Amino acid sequence: MLVTAVLSGLVLGGTYALLAMGLTLQYGIARIMNLAYGETIIAAAFLAYVLFTGSSVNPVLGLLAAVPLGFAFGYFVYGLMMRPLVRRARSRENLEIDSILATFGLLFVLQGVMLVLFGSNYTSYSYLNVGVNVLGTNIAANRLLAFLLAIVLGGGLYLLLTRTLWGTALRAVAVSPGSAPLVGIDVDRAARFAFAIGGALAAAGGVAISMYQTFTATAGVVFTMKALIVVIMGGVGNVLGALLSGLMLGLVETFVATYLDPGLTLAATYLIFLAILLWRPAGLFGRAAR
Amino acid sequence: MPISEMAMFEIRDLSLHYGQHLALDHVAATVGKGETVVILGANGAGKSSLLKAAAGLVKPDPGASIRFAGADIVSRPAHLVLEAGIALVPEGRGVFGDLTVEENLALGAYAKRARAHGKTSRDLVYSLFPKLADRRKQFVNTMSGGEQQMVAIGRALMSKPDLLMLDEPSLGLAPVVVGELFAALGRVRESGLALLIVEQNVRMSLSIADRGYLMEAGRIVGENTATALMNDDAVKRAFLGATV
Numbered sequence: 001m002l003v004t005a006v007l008s009g010l011v012l013g014g015t016y017a018l019l020a021m022g023l024t025l026q027y028g029i030a031r032i033m034n035l036a037y038g039e040t041i042i043a044a045a046f047l048a049y050v051l052f053t054g055s056s057v058n059p060v061l062g063l064l065a066a067v068p069l070g071f072a073f074g075y076f077v078y079g080l081m082m083r084p085l086v087r088r089a090r091s092r093e094n095l096e097i098d099s100i101l102a103t104f105g106l107l108f109v110l111q112g113v114m115l116v117l118f119g120s121n122y123t124s125y126s127y128l129n130v131g132v133n134v135l136g137t138n139i140a141a142n143r144l145l146a147f148l149l150a151i152v153l154g155g156g157l158y159l160l161l162t163r164t165l166w167g168t169a170l171r172a173v174a175v176s177p178g179s180a181p182l183v184g185i186d187v188d189r190a191a192r193f194a195f196a197i198g199g200a201l202a203a204a205g206g207v208a209i210s211m212y213q214t215f216t217a218t219a220g221v222v223f224t225m226k227a228l229i230v231v232i233m234g235g236v237g238n239v240l241g242a243l244l245s246g247l248m249l250g251l252v253e254t255f256v257a258t259y260l261d262p263g264l265t266l267a268a269t270y271l272i273f274l275a276i277l278l279w280r281p282a283g284l285f286g287r288a289a290r
Numbered sequence: 291m292p293i294s295e296m297a298m299f300e301i302r303d304l305s306l307h308y309g310q311h312l313a314l315d316h317v318a319a320t321v322g323k324g325e326t327v328v329i330l331g332a333n334g335a336g337k338s339s340l341l342k343a344a345a346g347l348v349k350p351d352p353g354a355s356i357r358f359a360g361a362d363i364v365s366r367p368a369h370l371v372l373e374a375g376i377a378l379v380p381e382g383r384g385v386f387g388d389l390t391v392e393e394n395l396a397l398g399a400y401a402k403r404a405r406a407h408g409k410t411s412r413d414l415v416y417s418l419f420p421k422l423a424d425r426r427k428q429f430v431n432t433m434s435g436g437e438q439q440m441v442a443i444g445r446a447l448m449s450k451p452d453l454l455m456l457d458e459p460s461l462g463l464a465p466v467v468v469g470e471l472f473a474a475l476g477r478v479r480e481s482g483l484a485l486l487i488v489e490q491n492v493r494m495s496l497s498i499a500d501r502g503y504l505m506e507a508g509r510i511v512g513e514n515t516a517t518a519l520m521n522d523d524a525v526k527r528a529f530l531g532a533t534v
Contacts, residue, residue, distance in 0.1 A: 168393050169400055172386050179384035181347070181368035182377070184401030184449060 003137045005258045006251065011143045013250020014150030015208050019223060020230035020242040021154055022201030026074075028174045028237020029194035032082050033096055035103040037227060038220030039110035040070055040199055044206025045215045046118055052125050059127055059211050060145070066203040074199025078192045081106065086191070107220065114217040124214040146208040153204050154243050157197075161239055170194055174237035229273045235283025245284060298323045298484060299344075299358050299376070299453055305351040306336075306343055306508075313339040314350070315508040321453060326485040328495040328516070330529055331505030337488040338381055340505070341455050344486075345378040346371035359452065372401050377451035381458045381488075383442040387431030391422050394430055394441050398448025407450055415444035418474055436467035443474070453484045460491045472498060492529040496520050 019041065026034050044066040051057040051065065081102055089095035128141040161167035173180045173190045180187050209215060209223075230249055234241025249269065256268040276284065297320035306314040314336050321327045329337045342348045344356060346368035356364040363374050386394050395415060399408040416423035419440040425433070430441050439459055446454055459475070460468040472494045479485055479498060489495035496502060502519045504512035512524075519525050 165396055165400060165405075168389070168397055172389060172393075172397050175388040176384065176386050179380075179386060182345070182372065182380065182384055183397045183445060184369045184372040184404075185397075186367075186369045 001258065003135050004139075005254050007134060007137060007139050008143070009251035009254035010247060011139075011147045011212075011250070012254060013247035014147040014154075015205055015246075016226055016230050016250050017154050017243045017246025018150040018201060018208065019205040019227040020234065020246045021157055021239055022198040022205065023224075023227040024231045024234065024237055024239060024242045025170075025194045025201070026198035027231060029170055030078065030082070030191040030198070031086075031092060031095055031177070032078070032099040032191075032195060033103070034195075034198070035100060035224060036106040036110055036220070037103075037198075037202055038222065038224035039107055039114070040073065040202040040220075041206035041209065041223045042114060042215060042217060042220045043110065044070060044203035045210035046114060046123070046217075047203075048207040048210040049123055049125055052127060059207050060149075063149075063204060063207050066207050067200045070203025070206075071196045071200035073203075074196035075192060077106070077199070078195040082195065083188070083192075086188070111218060111220060118217050120217055122214045122216050125210070127211055140212060142211040146211050149204065149208050153201065157201070158239055158243065171237075226269070229269060232273065233276055233284055235285050238283060238285055241283055241285035297321065299486070300356075301340075301344065302355040302357075304340070304343060304354040304356065306339055306348060306354075307351055308339075313508055314343065317505075317508070317510055319503055319510060321484050321486050323452075324479075324482045324484055325501065326479050326487070326499045328487045328489055328492075328499045328502045329505055330489075330492055330495075330502055330519070330525070332528075335505040336508040337505055338457050339508075341378060341380075341457050341486070341488055344371075344455065345376060345380075347378075347380075369401075372449055372451075373403055375403065375450075375452040377446035377449045377454050379439075379442045379446045379454070379456045379459060381461065383438050385430045385438050385441050385445065387438075388429065390427050390429055391433075391441055392426040394445050395422075395448050398445035399450075401449045404448060404450045408448070411448045411450060415447055418447070418477060419444055434467075436463050436471065439463065439471060440474070443478075447478070447483075451483065453486060454478065455486045455488075457488050458490060459487070460489060460494065468494060492525070493520075 023034065023037050026032050026037065047066050048059045048062040051062045052059060082099065085095060085098045085102060089098060128145060130141050131138040132141045132144060161171055169185050170190055173185060173187055177187055230242055230245045233245035233249065252268060252272065253265045257265050299321040301317060301319045304314055304317040305312070317340060329340065331337050339348065343350045346366050350364065354364050355362065358374055358376060361374060363371055366374070386397065395412055396408065399405055399411055404411065421437060422440055422444055430438055433441070460471060463471065468491060475485065476498050487495050487499070496516045496519055499516040501515055503510050514522065
């Protein structure tokens with residue numbers, strides 16, 4: 001039972017990590033608290049579903065459509081909705097409040113469109129739903145694939161941010177936006193790219209989720225909250241923190257569900273959230289820009 | 291010396307309001323190629339505002355002219371002013387504290403004009419500030435004020451500027467560190483870079499300068515060679531603590 005719990009915890013955690021990395025880019029670099037983040041996830045899940053059931057395109061290929069679309073959507077939303085807010089914001093707090101209100105509205109617009117298109121039923125499809133033996137435990141192949149995707153995309157993003165000048169510039173905007181123009185960084189452009197990459201990661205996460213979970217048009221907010229909790233656990237803007245915290249949250253939730261009671265998972269999640277807000281408001285790993 | 295003929299950097303009619311407050315009032319100033327110029331003045335005279343406006347960090351009132359190497363740069367945002375060849379080391383240094391020395395310097399060469407020269411610029415900075423070479427992997431916010439100032443200056447030099455502007459570089463530093471800092475700035479100057487320095491340490495800054503301006507209440511009220519300013523009674527009284 002322990003091995004099963006660890007494995008499914010890591011699978012769930014991998015998805016959380018992927019989702020949180022996207023949100024931490026949007027919140028930490030672009031300074032936009034995007035409440036409609038989960039709707040991008042769900043939209044990508046529906047896209048994977050439509051491609052798979054309608055045209056039998058497998059979800060891994062579906063990523064090739066979902067990820068660029070997620071990027072384009074983020075890029076477009078930033079330019080259209082967020083940039084005017086950024087321009088008029090007198091302070092960071094100001095922008096935070098404005099962006100929360102604006103994306104709260106966007107949340108219901110996107111949710112409404114998806115309700116019209118897909119209804120409010122639970123949706124799922126069966127892809128690679130075969131057991132694979134890992135360390136003596138049976139685990140569904142689609143879950144393993146989702147975990148692999150999270151590790152590859154998350155690890156790739158981490159390397160991009162830490163090993164390239166371009167990524168270092170994005171982190172510089174996260175830690176000292178006021179100083180970034182002094183080295184020639186166009187902060188507005190960096191923010192727009194960070195927001196768009198966040199959208200791409202949300203889309204990737206949505207496709208991963210659709211492979212092994214049921215979802216509904218109204219489930220977005222749950223994912224936004226989970227991602228936000230992981231972001232705050234890891235430290236806002238801290239990508240490695242998001243990766244580690246995501247895995248941790250997945251493990252904790254699975255252990256609580258396995259050994260205590262499945263009904264307590266959400267309670268445990270929010271207990272961790274409250275504890276961190278109270279005692280480690282900068283996150284478990286600090287705000288270090290790694 | 292007919293300065294106006296050789297001015298690489300020329301500010302004219304530069305006024306700046308913060309709300310109702312007039313911070314700069316029709317300021318005119320020049321810096322020649324390879325020249326070192328200091329701006330002296332009391333707190334609140336507008337010295338920092340002048341550098342910020344020149345760097346594109348604040349927008350001056352309409353009608354101002356800031357020309358650099360023949361181009362009008364007055365309406366450019368800060369990241370494009372840097373591309374034109376003007377780097378600013380701001381008051382308080384403005385380093386990326388959560389990043390390492392190496393990352394700060396690498397970002398210094400982020401500008402297109404500097405990117406291809408990253409490695410040679412880095413060697414130059416490390417030879418100018420050998421301490422930084424020993425601490426490449428250290429996070430900048432764990433360093434002393436003097437070391438952070440070296441990072442800030444090193445980062446600015448990485449952008450291969452033609453004009454380096456420094457806002458109160460010695461602020462809050464121990465006297466021995468200030469000595470080291472100005473020795474390093476002297477070497478930067480010898481490399482042919484033009485410097486525009488706002489500094490409270492008047493004696494030190496005049497010692498490496500060619501020329502100086504006096505500022506008061508947002509206006510330029512005097513201009514002379516560094517040697518003449520050093521011996522000027524008004525300057526002595528106001529800034530050098532002499533009882534003449």
